[in-house]
C-alpha cells in the first residue's frame with residue numbers, strides 16, 4: 332500500500348497526516364517534504380497517525396525524532412493515534428531510546444588528537460617490536476633446525492618447493508622473456524643510431540644477469556608466494572588451525588614458517604637462473620631480427636664480454652630476496668586478526684612491503700658491490 | 706585429587722577487565738563445566754588453561770605443572786597429555802579427516818602405518834563418524850561432523866585431559882545427546898578428566914559432575930549442580946530458575 336503525507340495549516344495549528352504504510356522506504360521523501368513547510372507562525376503541531384495502516388521501527392524512530400525536534404523548537408507537538416500496533420511500535424522505540432540514553436558516555440573528546448596520535452605511534456612501535464620478535468623466533472628455530480638433520484621437515488619443504496618454485500616456472504619464464512624482448516627492442520633503436528649494434532650483447536648480458544632477472548623474479552614471487560603465504564596463514568588463524576596446532580604441541584614456526592622460508596630460499600636462485608636464460612633468449616631473438624646479429628655471434632660475444640661474476644651476483648641475491656619475501660608474507664599472515672577484512676589488508680601490505688624490501692635490499696647490494704669493486 | 710587448580714586469575718585485554726581473581730579446582734576423573742553469560746570469559750579461561758593465552762596475574766597448575774613461566778619441555782609434555790576441541794572443530798583444512806586424526810600419532814610415535822590406520826579407524830568409529838567419511842576433507846563435511854572429527858583428533862593420543870568449548874552447540878538435538886553419552890562413556894572407559902564450556906542445559910544436567918559459574922568477572926558459584934540454588938548471582942537464578 333502506498334503511503335501519503337498531507338498537511339493542513341490553520342492559523343497557528345499544523346496537522347501533519349500520515350496514511351498508508353510508513354516504512355523505511357518512504358522516510359526520506361517525507362523528510363524532504365516536511366522541510367518545505369514553513370513553521371514560523373505555528374505553535375501547535377499534531378502528527379496524525381489515525382489513517383496509518385502500518386509503521387515499522389525505522390519510521391517510528393523518524394516520528395519520535397520529529398516530535399523531539401519540533402519540541403525543541405518550542406512548538407507543542409503531539410502524536411495522535413489509536414492503532415494499538417502502531418502505538419506499541421512507538422513504545423518499543425521510546426523504551427530502547429531511554430535505555431541507550433541512560434548508558435554513560437565515557438568517550439571524552441578532549442585531547443583526542445594528541446591521544447590518537449600517541450596511540451598510533453605506540454601501535455607502530457609495538458608493530459615493529461612484534462616483527463623483531465618474529466625475526467628472533469625465526470632465527471632461533473632456524474638454529475634448532477640446523478642442530479640435527481632429523482628436525483628438518485623435508486615433506487613440508489618439498490611441498491612448498493612444488494608450490495612456489497615448480498608452479499612458478501611458467502610465469503617467471505614468460506615475464507623475463509618479455510622483459511628481455513622489451514629491453515633489447517628499446518636499446519636496439521638507440522644503438523642503431525651509433526652503429527654500435529654488437530654492444531647490445533654487453534648491455535643485455537650485464538643488466539639482465541645482474542639486476543633485471545633477480546628483480547623481476549622477486550617481484551613475481553612476491554605477488555605469487557608472498558601473498559599466498561599471508562592468505563593461507565591468515566585463514567588458518569581465523570579458523571583456529573594455528574591454535575589447534577599449538578595445543579597439540581606442533582610449533583607453527585617449525586611446521587609452517589621455516590619450511591616456507593627454506594623452500595623459497597632454495598627456489599629463488601633456481602628461478603633466477605631460469606629468468607636469466609629466458610631474458611637473454613628474448614634479447615637474442617630481437618637482436619637477430621632487429622639488428623641482424625646471428626645467434627652464434629651473439630653467444631660468442633656473450634662469452635667474451637659478460638663476466639661470470641655478473642651471473643653469480645644475480646644468483647646470490649636470490650636467497651636474500653626470498654628470505655625477505657617469505658618472512659614478510661608469513662609475518663603478515665600471523666598478525667591477521669579475527670576478521671576477514673584483516674586478511675585482505677595484510678595480503679596487500681605483505682606484497683607491497685616485500686617488493687619494497689626487495690628493492691631496498693637490491694640497492695644495498697649495489698652500493699656494497701660497487702664499493703667492493705665487484 | 707585436584708588435577709587443575711586455578712588461583713587468583715586476573716585477565717585484562719587493553720582496558721577491558723575479563724577476570725578479577727578466579728579460583729577453582731578440578732578433580733581427576735570428573736566432568737567439569739565452566740558456565741556463565743556470553744562474554745564473561747569462559748573461552749578465555751579455557752585458552753589460558755591450554756597455553757594459548759597469558760593471564761595478567763595469578764597462576765594455573767595442571768598435572769602438577771605451573772603454567773606461569775613454564776619451560777618449553779614441560780609445556781610440550783603437557784600438550785601431549787591433553788586434547789582440545791575448539792568451538793568450530795579447527796581441523797587442518799589441507800588434510801583429510803583421517804590424516805587429521807593420524808597427525809599427532811605420526812609426529813609423536815614410531816608406530817607403523819598399519820597400526821596408525823587401525824587406531825584412526827577405531828577413533829573414527831568411537832566418535833560416531835562413518836568410516837566412509839574418513840577420506841573427506843574438512844570443507845566437505847558438516848559442522849556437526851567437524852566437531853566429531855575434532856573430538857576424534859583430540860582423543861588420538863589417549864589424553865588424560867579433554868578440553869571442550871561448547872561441544873554441543875550447533876548440533877541437532879539427537880547428535881547433541883549422543884555427544885553427551887559419548888563424553889560420559891569416554892570418562893568411564895578411559896578415566897578422562899573433562900573440562901567443558903557449555904550453554905546447553907540438557908547437556909549440563911546430563912553430564913556435568915561439578916560446575917563453576919563465572920559472572921561479573923568472578924566465580925559466582927563452584928560446586929555440584931544440586932546445590933546451585935544457594936548462589937546469589939542473578940545469572941544463576943535465571944539460568945537454573
Ligand SMILES: Nc1ncnc2c1ncn2[C@@H]1O[C@H](COP(=O)(O)OP(=O)(O)OP(=O)(O)O)[C@@H](O)[C@H]1O
Nearest residue numbers: 718719721723741742743744745746747748749750
Ligand atoms: N583477543 C581479544 N582482545 C580483546 N578482547 C577480547 C579478546 N578475546 C576476548 N575478549 C573479550 O573478553 C571477553 C570474554 O570473551 P570470551 O570469548 O572468553 O567469552 P565467552 O564467555 O566464551 O562468551 P561466549 O559464551 O559468547 O562464547 C569478551 O568481552 C571479549 O570482548
Ligand SMILES: [Mg+2]
Nearest residue numbers: 747748749870
Ligand atoms: Mg566462548
